[in-house]
Structures are given as C-alpha cells and as structure tokens.
Amino acid sequence: MxxxxxxxxxxxxxxxxxxxxxxxxxxxxxxxxxxxxxxxxxxxxxxxxxxxxxxxxxxxxxxxxxxxQPVAYLVGEREFWSLPLKVSDATLIPRPDTEVLVAHALSLSLAAQSRVADLGTGSGAIALALASERPLWQLWASDRSPEALAVAEANAVRLALTNVQFCCGDWYQPLPAAALPLQLIISNPPYLAAVDPHLGEGDLRFEPATALVAGDDGLADLRLLIEQAYRYLEPAGYLLLEHGATQGPAVAALMAMAGFSAEPVLDLAGHWRASCGRLTLR
Ligand SMILES: C[S@@+](CC[C@H](N)C(=O)[O-])C[C@H]1O[C@@H](n2cnc3c(N)ncnc32)[C@H](O)[C@@H]1O
CATH class of the missing domain: 1.10.8.10 (Ubiquitin-associated (UBA) domain)
Incomplete structure (x- = not known):
C-alpha cells in the first residue's frame, strides 16, 4: 500500500x-x-x-x-463558549447562535449567588458556560433524555465545574425545591415544526428529533415553558429563550400573556433568535 x-x-x-x-x-x-x-x-x-x-x-x-455525518459526532466533541464539550448522537450539537443566550444571561443584573435553571440542557452547553463564568451561581440543568444528561454530567466532571446539578425529567418537573425560586430560567428548547424542510438538511438529519421538533407549529415547548415559568421564578425573575428567526412575535405575545415584559435578543447577524422576559405580574 x-x-x-x-x-x-x-x-x-x-x-x-x-x-x-x-x-x-x-x-x-x-x-x-x-x-x-x-x-x-x-x-x-x-x-x-x-x-x-x-x-x-x-x-x-x-x-x-x-x-x-456531522464532524462533531465523528470526533465526539464540539467547542462552545471556548469549552471543549463531548457530544453524542443523543445530544444536539451546540451552535454558535446559542452563545448569544449565554452572553445575554451574563449581561443581566443578577446577584452573585443566583439560582439558575437550564432546561433541556443537552450536552450541558448553556449551563456549563454559565457555570464557568459565574462560579458562585447555583445551576440546575435538566433534560428528558437520560443519555444526553449522562453526556452533560461527564462534561461537567471533565471541566471540573461543580456548581451545576443535573436532573432528569420533563421541563420543570425534576427541579428540586432547593432550586426555587429561580432568578433566571434559560432554555434552547426544540422549536422546529414537524414538517420543517430544514429537518432533511445538513447536520439536522443526524440529530435527535426530540431535540429539534416541537409539535405542528414548533411552539409547543416554548408555549409550555412560558406559561409555567411564573411558578418557578422569583418576582421580577428572568426567562431567556432561544427560538426560530420567525417566532419572535409569537414568543413575545406568549410572554406578554404570561405576565412578562419581553425584549428581543438579536444574534450576531441581527436576527431575532431569542427573547428575554422579566416577570412583572404575580
Ligand atoms: C435544541 S436542544 C438544546 C440542547 C442544548 N441546550 C444546546 O443548546 O445545545 C433541546 C433539548 O431539550 C431536550 N428536551 C426535549 N423535550 C424535553 C422535555 N419535554 N423536557 C426536558 N427536556 C426536553 C432535548 O432532549 C434536547 O436536549
């Protein structure tokens, strides 16, 4: 040869x-x-x-x-917020767009010892990025997928980040009483419609559908997260959500109905790809 x-x-x-x-x-x-x-x-x-x-x-x-097949799955790793994160085919591959969520969370005026939940943590990307920047915050990272959560926990150990606790279950359900009330809830939930043509393109073809698809209109998980957030947040707590580029107005309307004052969070290209709500009604 x-x-x-x-x-x-x-x-x-x-x-x-x-x-x-x-x-x-x-x-x-x-x-x-x-x-x-x-x-x-x-x-x-x-x-x-x-x-x-x-x-x-x-x-x-x-x-x-x-x-x-995605490069990240082939090498088993992807960098997020300058952290090398293990990924597997049970986790979404963390995206640079989601770093905008981390940057916005860090810009909020939150106490040094805040309690924060990252719901649908996948590889742990958001929670671990925040944990690395705010060692005094207490973070809870949840996911419905035990396989994804095992990857997230392994990433926390590898990065020696000890201020994140992991819990398995459906959205808010696994949060322990000790986590409440939260100062910030942050999530990059599934937000694609079941018929979204992007599901047949690129890396998305290989990523878990449970990490991507949220009902017929893509809003099912965002709706649930927004409607239930007030039960888990302190008065004036924050809810920071990633969503699709065309979903901003719908998310803002849902936030307003749930008692939040909402502001758009733009990605690096200027697209309305996330929204931050502050609870105003109790
Ligand atoms: C878009 S991925 C985001 C993963 C990670 N936060 C990131 O940004 O790379 C959505 C995550 O939500 C989780 N998920 C989907 N439905 C859920 C549910 N009902 N309860 C908790 N987690 C859920 C999926 O397993 C997946 O890890």
Missing part, C-alpha cells in the same frame, strides 16, 4: 468532501482526531507519511463525513 503524506491526505480529503460547506476544515479536524494531534501539527509536519492504520482510519472518517 502506498501511504500518503499529511499534505497529500488532506488534499485527497478536500476532493472527497465537496458537498460540505467547509471541506478543508473538515478534513483537518478529522485528521487531527485520527492522529490525536492539534491542528498546528498538520502544518508543521505536512511532509510526514501517515501510518497504515492512520490512513485507513482517516479514510473511514472522510467517507462518513462525505455521507453527511
């Missing part, structure tokens, strides 16, 4: 991954994973020959990626 150099293997992968938006980067990330080396190694040692097992392993990873 003729074995390629690192440069030649990356060149080959680039030609295989034409369906990807980022073929060059995908190839580099997959080769780093195969070699268990940082990206700088690829640039420093481009003329090194791959071993037979690394070449075979890399070819398999590239074939899986060419088949559409």
């Amino acid at each position: 003729t074995l390629p150099t690192i440069d030649a293997a990356l060149h080959w992968a680039n030609g295989q991954l034409t369906a990807s938006d980022s073929p060059r980067l995908d190839g580099q990330v997959l080769l780093c994973h195969q070699l268990q080396r940082p990206r700088s190694y690829l640039f420093a040692y481009g003329d090194r020959l791959l071993s037979a097992s690394d070449w075979q392993g890399f070819q398999q990873l590239v074939a899986a990626r060419a088949d559409g």
Whole structure:
C-alpha cells in the first residue's frame, strides 16, 4: 500500500468532501482526531507519511463525513463558549447562535449567588458556560433524555465545574425545591415544526428529533415553558429563550400573556433568535 503524506491526505480529503460547506476544515479536524494531534501539527509536519492504520482510519472518517455525518459526532466533541464539550448522537450539537443566550444571561443584573435553571440542557452547553463564568451561581440543568444528561454530567466532571446539578425529567418537573425560586430560567428548547424542510438538511438529519421538533407549529415547548415559568421564578425573575428567526412575535405575545415584559435578543447577524422576559405580574 502506498501511504500518503499529511499534505497529500488532506488534499485527497478536500476532493472527497465537496458537498460540505467547509471541506478543508473538515478534513483537518478529522485528521487531527485520527492522529490525536492539534491542528498546528498538520502544518508543521505536512511532509510526514501517515501510518497504515492512520490512513485507513482517516479514510473511514472522510467517507462518513462525505455521507453527511456531522464532524462533531465523528470526533465526539464540539467547542462552545471556548469549552471543549463531548457530544453524542443523543445530544444536539451546540451552535454558535446559542452563545448569544449565554452572553445575554451574563449581561443581566443578577446577584452573585443566583439560582439558575437550564432546561433541556443537552450536552450541558448553556449551563456549563454559565457555570464557568459565574462560579458562585447555583445551576440546575435538566433534560428528558437520560443519555444526553449522562453526556452533560461527564462534561461537567471533565471541566471540573461543580456548581451545576443535573436532573432528569420533563421541563420543570425534576427541579428540586432547593432550586426555587429561580432568578433566571434559560432554555434552547426544540422549536422546529414537524414538517420543517430544514429537518432533511445538513447536520439536522443526524440529530435527535426530540431535540429539534416541537409539535405542528414548533411552539409547543416554548408555549409550555412560558406559561409555567411564573411558578418557578422569583418576582421580577428572568426567562431567556432561544427560538426560530420567525417566532419572535409569537414568543413575545406568549410572554406578554404570561405576565412578562419581553425584549428581543438579536444574534450576531441581527436576527431575532431569542427573547428575554422579566416577570412583572404575580
Ligand atoms: C435544541 S436542544 C438544546 C440542547 C442544548 N441546550 C444546546 O443548546 O445545545 C433541546 C433539548 O431539550 C431536550 N428536551 C426535549 N423535550 C424535553 C422535555 N419535554 N423536557 C426536558 N427536556 C426536553 C432535548 O432532549 C434536547 O436536549
């Protein structure tokens, strides 16, 4: 068997991954994973020959990626808020858009020792990002999926973040009495309609439908979270929710009906992709 150099293997992968938006980067990330080396190694040692097992392993990873499988699932990791998070096919792959939620939460005037819940935590992305920034906050992170929650707990251990407690169950149901009343509830819930055509595209094809789909109009979980929030929040507590780019007006109306004063939270491209409500009625 003729074995390629690192440069030649990356060149080959680039030609295989034409369906990807980022073929060059995908190839580099997959080769780093195969070699268990940082990206700088690829640039420093481009003329090194791959071993037979690394070449075979890399070819398999590239074939899986060419088949559409997400890079994050193939390497088992995705960075969020500069934290390396383990992911699995039981968790959503954390998105940069969701970092806007974290940034907004950190901008709220909350006490140093606030109680905060991240509902539908998946890999733990939001809760762990907040825990890393606010070591004195007490956080509760819940999910209905025990498999996702196991990934989130493993991420907390790996990152040595001890101020998050994990609880399994349906939205608010698993929160213990010690968590209440909360100063902030934050969530990136499922918000796609069951018939949304995006479900057949890109990474979404491989992610758990239970993390993505919320009833016929995509609002089922957002509605429930908004309508029940007042029971768990302190007076003037905050409810911060991610939603789809066209759902802002509906979410604002639901928040107003539930006694919140709501403001839009824009993503980096200026799209209304989240809303923050402050409880005004009790
Ligand atoms: C869009 S994903 C968000 C995951 C993570 N917070 C993130 O931003 O990467 C939604 C999460 O909600 C969880 N979920 C869906 N329905 C739920 C329910 N009824 N109760 C609790 N969690 C639920 C899913 O398992 C999934 O982990």
